[in-house]
Amino acid sequence: MKRKGDFGDKADESRIDVDKPLWSQDTYLGRWMHYNFITDCRTILVPKNKLWEAKKLCEDYKARKEPEGLQRKDIIYAKKLRDSAFHPDNGEFMHxxxxxxxxxxxxxxxxxxxxxxxxxxxxxxxxxxxxxxxxxxxxxxxxxxxxxxxxxxxxxxxxxxxxxxxxxxxxxxxxxxxxxxxxxxxxxxxxxxxxxxxxxxxxxxxxxxxxxxxxxxxxxxxxxxxxxxxxxxxxxxxxxxxxxxxxxxxxxxxxxxxxxxxxxxxxxxxxxxxxxxxxxxxxxxxxxxxxxxxxxxxxxxxxxxxxxxxxxxxxxxxxxxxxxxxxxxxxxxxxxxx
Structure with missing residues (x-):
């Protein structure tokens, strides 16, 4: 018999931490996957307003205020755009x-x-x-x-x-x-x-x-x-x-x-x-x-x-x-x- 909190716990497990890499940084392969993810040159073609929207979506997701029905692939792509365009230390928009x-x-x-x-x-x-x-x-x-x-x-x-x-x-x-x-x-x-x-x-x-x-x-x-x-x-x-x-x-x-x-x-x-x-x-x-x-x-x-x-x-x-x-x-x- 499932307890009331079971579904919530599973939902939490499926959420990603947008402030951390998607792959373990303790291994070379994990770091390679991470840098391959954020150095994708296709992201330089994304308009500035879309990059700011991606950053806001990541902030909303952290605060659990994301739009209803947001798919996992959408938040991962938003994270990719944010990580490629904003400085990890101060959040500054990078030229x-x-x-x-x-x-x-x-x-x-x-x-x-x-x-x-x-x-x-x-x-x-x-x-x-x-x-x-x-x-x-x-x-x-x-x-x-x-x-x-x-x-x-x-x-x-x-x-x-x-x-x-x-x-x-x-x-x-x-x-x-x-x-x-x-x-x-x-x-x-x-x-x-x-x-x-x-x-x-x-x-x-x-x-x-x-x-x-x-x-x-x-x-x-x-x-x-x-x-x-x-x-x-x-x-x-x-x-x-x-x-x-x-x-x-x-x-x-x-x-x-x-x-x-x-x-x-x-x-x-x-x-x-x-x-x-x-x-x-x-x-x-x-x-x-x-x-x-x-x-x-x-x-x-x-x-x-x-x-x-x-x-x-x-x-x-x-x-x-x-x-x-x-x-x-x-x-x-x-x-x-x-």
Whole structure:
């Protein structure tokens, strides 16, 4: 015999938590599914008013005020639109160019341009200027927003200019360093420039996180704030740098090799124009796989052992004071951004 609350309990079980990923973030596959879900480039075509409607539907759903007859697939799609367009820390509406869902079309265009126009200094400067300007915008958009301050406008503008200039200088330096070492090797220069550019660009654009620290917390069912730490900020930004380099590597290293091999075939010699379409197709294929694959390497809310704070003794001292007589957790958690 069913009790009165049985149907309500089942209804609760079927509801999703719109503030959490649909898949477990403790496994690589779960993270891959999550990032594949929120980086779907089709969401960039959705009008702004529809994105705001999706956000409101998610808020209504949380408050159990959703429209009658709302289907599960509808709330999942609304969550997809909200997660792709609004910052997870502060709910800020993100410009379409800075969203991770814009990575595929933008990266395909930029990667193809860098692999095609690599011979002249002017082309290198132009491509890297656009690429690093785009990266700086993406890095700022996907920062850990918990370190934001309303007075940061001038700092952001200065960081944008410095990051872009430093990255372009790195590109030119690599071009000069590897000049005269063969056509194939020369075509790898854009990847080295992008890798070094990310090492420069990302820390500069997110310097406020390093100087102010980012929050760390314990996680035992609920998140409990402990303190802000620079150690976690450096670790999180380092993970993001590695992610971006791995994301770019297959397309920028494999595509030149494949197109170089194509040049020995008679079919290519009769149709040299085919190089660009082939490069575009290969870049799309690589990035479709690598965007979620690279982002899934580290959980967005990653962890570290509290002992790592000993790198900065003053922070470890504050940590011990904050914990007091309580047992120190095995791990503390932080939001690394994307």
């Amino acid at each position: 379409v160019i800075g969203r991770m869902s814009f990575q595929l079309p933008a990266s395909v265009a930029l990667t193809t341009a860098m692999l095609t126009f690599y011979k002249s200094a002017f082309s290198v400067i132009t491509c890297q200027l656009v690429n690093q300007g785009f990266n700086a915008f993406v890095n700022y958009t996907n920062r850990n927003a918990m370190s934001d301050d309303p007075q940061d406008t001038n700092i952001i503008q200065q960081a944008f200019i410095l990051a872009t200039a430093a990255s372009c200088a790195a590109a030119l330096g690599f071009r000069k360093l590897f000049a005269g070492r063969g056509t194939l090797f020369a075509r790898f220069v854009p990847f080295y420039a992008v890798a070094v550019g990310n090492m420069i660009n990302l820390p500069i654009m997110r310097q406020r996180e390093i100087t102010r620290g980012i929050p760390i917390f314990t996680k035992n069912g609920e998140e409990v704030y402990i303190m802000k730490t620079q150690v976690a900020a450096v670790k999180g930004i380092s993970e993001c740098i590695l992610t971006r380099i791995i994301m770019a590597a297959p397309g920028m290293l494999m595509v030149p090799v494949i197109t170089q091999r194509m040049q020995s075939y008679r079919f290519y010699k009769l149709r040299p124009w085919i190089t660009v379409p082939v490069e575009i197709g290969l870049c799309i294929l690589c990035l479709l796989v690598m965007i979620p694959s690279a982002l899934a390497i580290f959980p967005q809310k990653n962890s570290m052992k509290p002992e790592l704070l000993k790198i900065y003794p003053e922070e470890y001292k504050i940590f011990r004071e904050k914990m007091g007589q309580r047992k120190h957790p095995d791990k503390v958690y932080y939001n690394k951004g994307l």
